Amino acid sequence: MSKLLEGKSSLITGGGSGIGRATALAFAREGAWVAVADLSLDSARQTLKRVEAAGGQGVALQVDVAEDASVAAMVAAALDAFGGLDIAFNNAGIAPAMVGATGQKIADVSLDSWNRMLAVNLTGVFLCLKHEVQAMRERGGGAIVNTASVAGLLGLANASSYPVSKHGVVGLTKVAAADHASDNIRVNAICPGYVETPMTEDTFQRHGNRIIARVPMSRFGTAEEIAEAVVFLASDRASFVTGSCWTADGGYSAV
Numbered sequence: 001m002s003k004l005l006e007g008k009s010s011l012i013t014g015g016g017s018g019i020g021r022a023t024a025l026a027f028a029r030e031g032a033w034v035a036v037a038d039l040s041l042d043s044a045r046q047t048l049k050r051v052e053a054a055g056g057q058g059v060a061l062q063v064d065v066a067e068d069a070s071v072a073a074m075v076a077a078a079l080d081a082f083g084g085l086d087i088a089f090n091n092a093g094i095a096p097a098m099v100g101a102t103g104q105k106i107a108d109v110s111l112d113s114w115n116r117m118l119a120v121n122l123t124g125v126f127l128c129l130k131h132e133v134q135a136m137r138e139r140g141g142g143a144i145v146n147t148a149s150v151a152g153l154l155g156l157a158n159a160s161s162y163p164v165s166k167h168g169v170v171g172l173t174k175v176a177a178a179d180h181a182s183d184n185i186r187v188n189a190i191c192p193g194y195v196e197t198p199m200t201e202d203t204f205q206r207h208g209n210r211i212i213a214r215v216p217m218s219r220f221g222t223a224e225e226i227a228e229a230v231v232f233l234a235s236d237r238a239s240f241v242t243g244s245c246w247t248a249d250g251g252y253s254a255v
């Protein structure tokens, strides 16, 4: 069977862990070159090692997606490495625990915590998209996938500003898809449900049984299952799919 992303150049943020790492491996398996970018260069390098061990090729990059200059340098480095950019997976994100907001209700969220969540989870996707679109225009088109969440579709209680940031990613995805269809660039979002990654380890330890009881498939997802949906959205098989928000959540948002 032919590979879905043969000869494509790709860029993944948050590629050092969880869903980003699994997607880097899946992109490489499908024949893409992969620029693995993360706040932690060390974890990006760990992912790249796994990509190379599996026969793939790429580069590891450091980025803070909340910083415009850092994002510009990341995209420039990917262009230097590959000569162009066909696919981007804007996936870096943080959870409430990372902004001191575990279990908080919206009125209790501090302004600093709110600002940092939106800076990484929403402005970070905007900045990536902005620089990637410029690069993809040079190439004559491309495909972008943003990581939202089921929390971008539902008003989750006690999740502080996280669902707000992800609703923003859903809106940004739709607007960008409409704006850049004429550039031959497709923009979609993946909305994972509860997936086992380092981000969710603590939550699942504390509330795992309660969460699973609300998932029709009665289990958590794996990062690899999310990666397969991202591969499809990034591939030419999804040639008429743009502005969509694909749930991969074991039925969580269906009930």
Ligand SMILES: NC(=O)c1ccc[n+]([C@@H]2O[C@H](COP(=O)([O-])OP(=O)(O)OC[C@H]3O[C@@H](n4cnc5c(N)ncnc54)[C@H](O)[C@@H]3O)[C@@H](O)[C@H]2O)c1
Pocket (backbone or CB within 6 Å): 013, 014, 015, 016, 017, 018, 019, 020, 037, 038, 039, 040, 043, 063, 064, 065, 066, 091, 092, 093, 094, 095, 120, 124, 147, 148, 149, 150, 191, 192, 193, 194, 195, 196, 197, 198, 199, 200
């Ligand atoms: N795990 C889940 O259940 C779940 C569900 C829905 C959505 N998501 C989303 O999926 C994405 C990936 O999450 P994950 O579960 O793989 O988490 P993870 O913590 O395993 O990976 C996130 C990665 O993003 C990186 N990162 C954080 N801030 C960054 C920044 N400012 N710049 C660059 N990189 C940064 C981290 O270093 C880490 O490697 C996130 O956007 C998350 O919100 C996760």
